[in-house]
Amino acid sequence: MNANQFDMAVAADKKHCWHHLTQHKPLESANPWMIVEGKGMRVKDSTGKEFLDAVSGAVWTVNVGYGRERIAKAVYDQLMKLCYFANSAGTPAAAEFAQMLIGTMPGMSRVYYSNSGSEANEKAYKMVRQMAYFKNDGKKHKIIYRDRDYHGTTIAALSSTGQFERKAQYGPFVPGFVEMPHCCCYRCPFDKEYGKCDIECAHALETIILKEGADTVGSLVLEPITAGGGVIVPVPEYFPIISAICKKYDVLLHIDEVVCGLGRTGKWFGHQHYDVKPDMVTMAKGVASGYAAISCTVTTEEVFNAFKADPSDRMHYFRDISTFGGCVAGPAAAIENMNIIVEENLLDNVNKMGDYLMDGLLALKDKYQIIGDVRGKGLFAGFELVKDRKTKEPTDESVAMAVAGGCMKEGVIIGRTNRSFAAFNNTIALSPALIAGKSELDEILAALDKSLAAVSA
Numbered sequence: 001m002n003a004n005q006f007d008m009a010v011a012a013d014k015k016h017c018w019h020h021l022t023q024h025k026p027l028e029s030a031n032p033w034m035i036v037e038g039k040g041m042r043v044k045d046s047t048g049k050e051f052l053d054a055v056s057g058a059v060w061t062v063n064v065g066y067g068r069e070r071i072a073k074a075v076y077d078q079l080m081k082l083c084y085f086a087n088s089a090g091t092p093a094a095a096e097f098a099q100m101l102i103g104t105m106p107g108m109s110r111v112y113y114s115n116s117g118s119e120a121n122e123k124a125y126k127m128v129r130q131m132a133y134f135k136n137d138g139k140k141h142k143i144i145y146r147d148r149d150y151h152g153t154t155i156a157a158l159s160s161t162g163q164f165e166r167k168a169q170y171g172p173f174v175p176g177f178v179e180m181p182h183c184c185c186y187r188c189p190f191d192k193e194y195g196k197c198d199i200e201c202a203h204a205l206e207t208i209i210l211k212e213g214a215d216t217v218g219s220l221v222l223e224p225i226t227a228g229g230g231v232i233v234p235v236p237e238y239f240p241i242i243s244a245i246c247k248k249y250d251v252l253l254h255i256d257e258v259v260c261g262l263g264r265t266g267k268w269f270g271h272q273h274y275d276v277k278p279d280m281v282t283m284a285k286g287v288a289s290g291y292a293a294i295s296c297t298v299t300t301e302e303v304f305n306a307f308k309a310d311p312s313d314r315m316h317y318f319r320d321i322s323t324f325g326g327c328v329a330g331p332a333a334a335i336e337n338m339n340i341i342v343e344e345n346l347l348d349n350v351n352k353m354g355d356y357l358m359d360g361l362l363a364l365k366d367k368y369q370i371i372g373d374v375r376g377k378g379l380f381a382g383f384e385l386v387k388d389r390k391t392k393e394p395t396d397e398s399v400a401m402a403v404a405g406g407c408m409k410e411g412v413i414i415g416r417t418n419r420s421f422a423a424f425n426n427t428i429a430l431s432p433a434l435i436a437g438k439s440e441l442d443e444i445l446a447a448l449d450k451s452l453a454a455v456s457a
């Protein structure tokens with residue numbers, strides 16, 4: 001692209017595009033930020049400025065990095081052979097990726113394809129609701145979700161999201177979704193301290209199930225590590241307690257791995273750090289690292305079997321379709337994405353570099369009083385900005401915006417909680433590509449250092 005073509009693209013964008021999460025008034029007198037190319041962990045904008053991307057495409061997606069020729073080639077070859085057929089039929093690529101995926105997920109068995117994280121979660125919710133009809137005339141249909149978790153942008157996915165500001169102005173919401181407390185020790189909803197508590201945040205599930213009536217609760221949906229809600233890592237005891245309660249009351253456990261899935265935390269899936277056996281697992285972003293749109297709702301054989309139990313009933317099967325769940329570019333890209341993770345030992349790299357990143361962030365915490373808490377697992381980390389370490393009062397969202405803006409000036413793109421909560425838009429988030437090495441992490445930490453110094457002055 002030459003300068004003239006860039007100018008034309010910027011003009012067309014200003015005139016016709018409506019960007020995600022964007023108040024467009026300021027863009028009447030300024031140019032939109034336009035990204036034009038990417039290689040490895042770096043992207044270039046339309047002014048020619050290069051950035052190190054510490055959040056994998058801004059929303060933790062491009063896990064294997066930009067410019068992977070072998071993924072592009074696999075997608076090209078697939079498209080030339082067969083671009084699409086509705087997934088009511090099979091395709092070799094979809095079958096091959098399903099087998100590869102299930103090979104990384106002990107206990108799981110079936111893969112249902114669609115094309116976004118929200119949609120993958122909607123599929124799981126529909127499965128739960130239909131299973132309620134198989135069980136007790138639809139009574140066991142309620143879905144419990146957790147404060148601070150995010151499950152997507154569509155109305156049912158948003159109904160199951162525990163982020164007040166993100167939901168504000170989009171109601172009324174879908175009935176049958178019930179909230180349970182979050183599990184962030186730093187801001188314990190029970191005012192307890194880890195080590196001196198009974199993991200009340202997990203046991204609260206039982207109280208809620210009993211209050212709602214166990215015969216009305218079909219599933220519980222949880223992020224393994226809360227992502228956009230503030231990078232919240234549950235304590236080791238959390239999931240075993242949750243799991244036991246779900247079993248006791250015949251409540252399906254649905255883990256939303258849209259962010260943590262496919263290696264982000266140093267294992268294939270975030271929940272594999274814990275002693276837990278989910279019934280349903282959803283995933284999207286890292287499945288094909290953004291090279292094609294693909295999402296998966298993965299279930300146990302038991303869940304799958306429930307949908308073929310009564311073939312004499314003409315309504316007794318999962319009567320759902322996703323048009324673009326039949327795009328074969330998705331599984332073709334996902335196969336190569338997974339091959340790269342295996343061949344380049346990226347899970348190993350995530351564990352080693354994750355420790356390095358965590359050490360770097362803890363050193364920044366030692367240096368800057370404004371950091372209240374550092375959290376994370378693997379190449380997935382975040383820290384909270386506070387006005388005062390003793391009171392833990394969160395900083396205003398303008399401070400997180402200033403830290404992110406300062407990093408941008410240094411040529412590093414970082415993430416932050418973005419109008420998700422009234423008070424807690426104070427978390428900085430990092431999710432560099434799984435290929436990150438020490439030099440890239442040093443660059444990210446140096447940019448944060450400068451930016452934190454500026455807001456602390």
Ligand SMILES: Cc1ncc(COP(=O)(O)O)c(C=O)c1O
Nearest residue numbers: 116117118150151152258259284
């Ligand atoms: C945990 C989680 N679930 C679901 C979604 C929704 O995914 P999508 O934007 O692909 O619909 C997201 C998106 O950020 C997410 O973070």
